[in-house]
Amino acid sequence: MAHLRRMAAIVLISWLVLPLVPLAIWSFARGWTFPNLLPQNWTLQPWAFALSPQSGVLHSLGLTTGIALAATALSVLLGVPAGRALGQYKFRGKTLIELIILAPIIMPGIAVAMGLQSVFIGLHLNNTVTGVVLVHLIPTLPYMVLVMSGIFAAYDPQVEDQARSLGASPGQVFRHITLPAILPGIIVGAMFTFLVSWSQYILTLVIGGGRVQTLPLLLFQFATSGRNDITGAIGMIYILPGVLILILTARHLTGRSSAITGFGQ
Amino acid sequence: MQDRLKITLLLTPALTVIGVLFFGGLGFSLLRSFNYMPIIGMNDPNLDAYRSVLASPQVYRSLALTLYIAATSTLIASVLAVATALLLRRSFRGRAIASFLVHLNLTIPHLVGAIGILYLFSQSGSFARMAYGVGLITKPADFPAIVFDPYAIGIIATYVWKELPFITVITLANMQTLGNDHESVARTLGASRWQAFRHVLLPQIMPGLLSASAIVFAFTFGAYEIPALLGASAPQTLPLMAYRGFTDVNLASHPQAMALAMLIAAVSAIMIALYTRALRNKRRG
Secondary structure, eight states, X not given: OHHHHHHHHHHHHHHHHTTHHHHHHHTTEEOOOTTOSSOSEEOSHHHHHHTSGGGOHHHHHHHHHHHHHHHHHHHHHHHXXXXXXXXXXXXXXXXXXXXHHHHHHHSOHHHHHHHHHHHHHHXXXXXXXXXXXXXXXXXXXXXXXXXXXXXXXXXXXHHHHHHHHTTOOHHHHIIIIIHHHHHHHHHHHHHHHHHHHHTXXXXXXXXXXXXXXXXXXXXXXXXXXXXXXXXXXXXXXXXXXXXXXXXXXXXXXXXXXXXXXXXXO | OHHHHHHHHHHHHHHHHHIIIIIHXXXXXXXXXXXXXXXXXXOOOOSHHHHHHHTXXXXXXXXXXXXXXXXXXXXXXXXXXXXXXXXXXXXXXXXXXXXXXXXXXXXSOHHHHHHHHHHHHSTTSHHHHHHHHTTSOSSGGGSOOOSSOTTOHHHHHHHHHHHHHHHHHHHHHHHHHHOSHHHHHHHHTTOOHHHIIIIIIHHHHHHHHHHHHHHHHHHHHHOOHHHHHHSOSSXXXXXXXXXXXXXXXXXXXXXXXXXXXXXXXXXXXXXXXXXXXXXXXXXXX
């Protein structure tokens, strides 16, 4: 049994790592032709090109980061109050509201974005960064609401009553009682919300019309043009925030945390 | 009464934004699928787009392919995820690494996984090179087509790679919450390892597993970039077909694209219903 377990573990670990290996090797390869198992020559050229202005990677990196930050900030602003209502109160119609929050997370973005695009044309939001930020809210905001609802369900609001009875103003209660208690949850939730926006492809493509070229769009373009070395370098850059966020939040994450269970996409 | 006002104030901003963007977008897709768009002078809603979509053999082939990909990926990922969760439940050397990789994989965008699968499985990819190295093939074309293939193996492999960790994490959390007291009791009463799993543990983790699978099915049914990168040129999956119609210079094909989008939305709505039902059973049980 222990033997079988070890075998299974080796297979699992290999399978999880395997697709990333050729991607990483390609980013340091010069002329890695069939049937060589490793590149004939190693080089930093793909990285040099990816980080040079003419590749457009740095521009896309900035754009993707800006869009993800904006979508995250708006999601926190709108999602924390809604999460509080869902996490802390029982009320009539709650199931329906939970369904309304859940639907945008599960429904494929293409069905929504194509309709939204025809409205955005009239509002001059098509092909703009603002339009892309707005459409990213469709998956990010519900996600943040779900995470915060989980955080608030585990939060005891009675401390707030005590602070109020001792004469604290609503602002003081929020700043000194509520915020410190939920801040770790907000931070973890915000980081994963950032990743939700960071990973979007079709929403950006439909609303950005190819003009708003975020990192995944650029990555797809290089992947289909056969430049495997550049694709490898961009791919590595693209997964970096996820790796960083995972390392930063590893302590907070168990499967029970709402940050993970909502993070299917 | 005061609570009611507070709840309304807390919820309104988020619900307004979701309502306008999500339900607005979906609503406009629906209107356009009925050929209704007064701004450009289309004032008479009709079912022409649905008629032509439902009369097209291409659409049925595409629907069959998309359902096949979603069902196969979800099934394989779910079964392997339960096995992985069972594995990670016990301690063994390397568990920390395996657990880290499972979580890491959650953060990696699908597109990166798809490119990785492409570089592994294409006819000049890593596995083809290994096959050449051990003398199984003499040229790239001898290697079986695993990407851009009619069976969509590359697409399914990408989904399994990406969704297995997601289902694993949810299932493992479920198992840890349940503990293994029930199984131990079953074992002392003479149940075999398999019987304890099949009749005691599995029914308990089933609601969580089903809800996670519903999310995965809806996602794999509606995703665009993975089949766009790894799919065969024909038939294409529904999302690709919808997007192609949507970007066609011929405006007449737009309502048909919207009708296809509604088909995708309908399938995912069924999945949302299954998800909420599984969740309700879980809460009750």
